[in-house]
Amino acid sequence: MDLFQIAKGAALRMAADSKPRVRFAPSPTGYLHVGGARTALFNWLFARHEGGTFILRVEDTDVERNKPELVDGILDGLRWLGVQWDEGPYFQSQRMDLYRAAAERLVASGSAFACYCKAIQYAGADAVVEGEEGAEKAARTPPCPCRDMAPAERQEKERQGLPRAIRFATPRTGVTRFEDAVFGPREVQNAEIEDFVLLRSSGVPTYQLGAVVDDIDMRITHIIRGADHLSNTPKQALLYAALGAPAPIFAHVPLILGADRTRLSKRHGATSVGSYSEEGFLPEAFRNFLALLGWSTGSDEEFLRTSELIARFTLSGISRTNAIFDRPKLEWFNSQYLQKLPLEELLPYVKAELQRAGLWRDAWDAAEREWFAHTVDLLRPRTRLLPDFATWARAFFSDDFDYDAEARAKFWKDHKLPDLLGKLAAALDALADWNHDACDHALRALAEAEGVKAGLLINATRVAIVGRAVAPPLFETMVVLGKDRVVSRLRRALPHVAAP
RNA sequence: GGCGAUAUCGUCUAACGGUUAGGACGGAGCCCUCUCAAGGCUCAAAUCCGGGUUCGAUUCCCGGUAUCGCUACCA
Numbered sequence: 001m002d003l004f005q006i007a008k009g010a011a012l013r014m015a016a017d018s019k020p021r022v023r024f025a026p027s028p029t030g031y032l033h034v035g036g037a038r039t040a041l042f043n044w045l046f047a048r049h050e051g052g053t054f055i056l057r058v059e060d061t062d063v064e065r066n067k068p069e070l071v072d073g074i075l076d077g078l079r080w081l082g083v084q085w086d087e088g089p090y091f092q093s094q095r096m097d098l099y100r101a102a103a104e105r106l107v108a109s110g111s112a113f114a115c116y117c118k119a120i121q122y123a124g125a126d127a128v129v130e131g132e133e134g135a136e137k138a139a140r141t142p143p144c145p146c147r148d149m150a151p152a153e154r155q156e157k158e159r160q161g162l163p164r165a166i167r168f169a170t171p172r173t174g175v176t177r178f179e180d181a182v183f184g185p186r187e188v189q190n191a192e193i194e195d196f197v198l199l200r201s202s203g204v205p206t207y208q209l210g211a212v213v214d215d216i217d218m219r220i221t222h223i224i225r226g227a228d229h230l231s232n233t234p235k236q237a238l239l240y241a242a243l244g245a246p247a248p249i250f251a252h253v254p255l256i257l258g259a260d261r262t263r264l265s266k267r268h269g270a271t272s273v274g275s276y277s278e279e280g281f282l283p284e285a286f287r288n289f290l291a292l293l294g295w296s297t298g299s300d301e302e303f304l305r306t307s308e309l310i311a312r313f314t315l316s317g318i319s320r321t322n323a324i325f326d327r328p329k330l331e332w333f334n335s336q337y338l339q340k341l342p343l344e345e346l347l348p349y350v351k352a353e354l355q356r357a358g359l360w361r362d363a364w365d366a367a368e369r370e371w372f373a374h375t376v377d378l379l380r381p382r383t384r385l386l387p388d389f390a391t392w393a394r395a396f397f398s399d400d401f402d403y404d405a406e407a408r409a410k411f412w413k414d415h416k417l418p419d420l421l422g423k424l425a426a427a428l429d430a431l432a433d434w435n436h437d438a439c440d441h442a443l444r445a446l447a448e449a450e451g452v453k454a455g456l457l458i459n460a461t462r463v464a465i466v467g468r469a470v471a472p473p474l475f476e477t478m479v480v481l482g483k484d485r486v487v488s489r490l491r492r493a494l495p496h497v498a499a500p
Numbered sequence: 501g502g503c504g505a506u507a508u509c510g511u512c513u514a515a516c517g518g519u520u521a522g523g524a525c526g527g528a529g530c531c532c533u534c535u536c537a538a539g540g541c542u543c544a545a546a547u548c549c550g551g552g553u554u555c556g557a558u559u560c561c562c563g564g565u566a567u568c569g570c571u572a573c574c575a
Contacts, residue, residue: 025575026575027574027575029574029575059575061574061575062574062575064574065574065575115573117573118573119572119573165573166573167573183505183506186504186505188503188504189503192502192503192504192571194571196572196573197572197573198573199573200573201573202573204573206572206573206574206575207574207575208575210575211575226569227505227506227568227569228568228569228570228575229569229570229575230504230505230569230570231503231504231505231569231570231571232569232570232571232575252505254505254506254568255568255569257567257568259511261567261568262568263568263569289512292512292513292524293512294512296512296513296514298514298515299514299523300513300514300522300523300524301523301524302512302513302523302524302525319512319513320505320506320507321505321506321507321513321568322506322567322568322569323511323512323513324511324512325511326511326512326525326526328511328525328526329511329512329524329525329526330525331525332524332525332526333525335537335538339537339538380538381536381537381538381539382536382537382538383537384537407535410535411535443534453534454534455534455535456534457534458534458535459534459535461534462534462535463535468535468536469535469536470535470536470537471535471536472535472536472537473533473534473535474534474535475534
């Protein structure tokens with residue numbers, strides 16, 4: 001290996017090192033909600049676009065709220081979403097020594113101090129609002145006096161073995177700056193920043209410490225996260241400096257709100273990713289919708305498959321305003337994907353749905369694969385969610401279906417119908433060839449002979465053979481169902497038509 | 501209360517000093533038609549308010565207002 005080769009290798013290594021490293025860091029205090037899902041998606045899109053690395057880290061330091069059993073649900077949600085992580089999942093609960101060591105280092109260097117105050121319970125957001133004029137400032141947390149404690153007193157507290165938290169010694173003056181790819185360069189007065197806790201008296205790190213120590217350790221280059229963290233970022237910028245590490249680029253993503261403009265929560269209906277999976281949304285449609293919530297390409301195109309999202313994703317396209325979760329638009333995206341996806345990509349989803357409904361037949365994957373594909377293709381313009389295939393379109397996959405009440409009321413009114421449908425069954429039964437035009441001709445000939453409009457027969461027949469008023473065009477439906485089924489279903493329907 | 505961010509049709513958004521302020525969802529209507537969708541066409545619908553700067557502000561600055569966030573030994 002000559003010098004050139006060595007230099008080239010070094011250059012390549014540097015190039016590899018300069019690739020972005022990003023992370024998604026959920027805490028297992030709840031399911032994966034749409035806000036978190038979008039944050040994960042943005043991180044993933046950014047990593048894929050840049051050829052970087054996407055890391056998954058579980059921030060499970062809050063022993064009180066943490067529910068380990070929720071981790072699997074979050075991972076499942078991410079898998080369904082299709083955002084594969086390249087490293088991890090790492091668990092903060094398994095890295096405690098790292099945070100404690102960092103806290104001790106900060107105390108040793110004078111950037112942090114031990115605090116012996118009693119922990120103040122969070123009073124809730126309403127606590128401040130409640131105060132009448134005059135008393136309104138009472139709820140502010142007082143500054144911790146331990147920072148300026150005399151050495152003798154401190155020794156005494158230590159000797160007594162009092163529980164101690166570690167707080168950051170925020171500079172009293174000056175400003176702290178950081179760079180945000182979405183909100184631009186930011187600066188805050190240090191005087192506005194309290195001496196925040198780094199290590200709880202239990203020895204467990206807070207979010208601020210854990211996140212920064214891990215982001216340094218994991219060599220994170222871009223922190224893409226919810227804008228609810230924007231106000232706290234100066235604290236972390238301070239921590240980076242105190243820990244002697246360069247700060248990463250931040251990119252704060254605006255929040256997703258409910259229809260009432262408040263933070264998305266349970267009372268807004270489905271907010272967990274899992275519920276959208278269960279409802280029968282296609283992951284790619286969900287990704288497309290989510291990606292466009294708070295990010296745009298700058299163009300008018302909206303139907304963007306994942307490869308296109310990756311190709312176009314940039315941090316500069318991220319919006320600065322909160323977005324409201326718009327369910328109708330999500331459904332529109334889903335119906336678009338149901339219609340536009342290459343058929344071969346759609347079939348496995350329909351298969352899974354039919355299996356779930358107990359309607360699946362293995363032949364549809366083998367000898368009758370052609371039939372299955374054609375039927376799905378016929379059905380899909382009228383579907384909005386995956387379960388539509390098993391519910392609304394049930395009669396296409398099973399002989400066990402019933403007649404929709406509204407459809408009967410609307411299309412089985414005419415008293416001539418029992419007679420007409422009986423004759424139609426006979427006419428169809430006599431057909432030598434079974435195809436669209438043959439069915440068409442047979443039905444229209446009968447209509448003409450009987451002096452009724454073809455529509456009367458068509459609509460009544462549709463209800464008889466698929467049980468619903470809403471279905472694909474009749475003759476295509478007949479072809480798909482086949483002669484035997486159509487004729488027998490017509491005859492089976494006769495008594496129901498006679499007695500509506 | 502303090503600090504901060506944000507502000508374009510109902511919703512998601514485009515515009516990066518000059519446009520009849522564009523697109524999409526949703527809504528209304530028409531076409532197509534055997535139902536319902538899909539598709540095509542059309543319509544209604546927005547620059548929070550007030551001051552500046554400028555020949556010219558959706559766009560830049562200031563103030564107000566509203567909303568959201570942070571202000572926890574939650575993340």
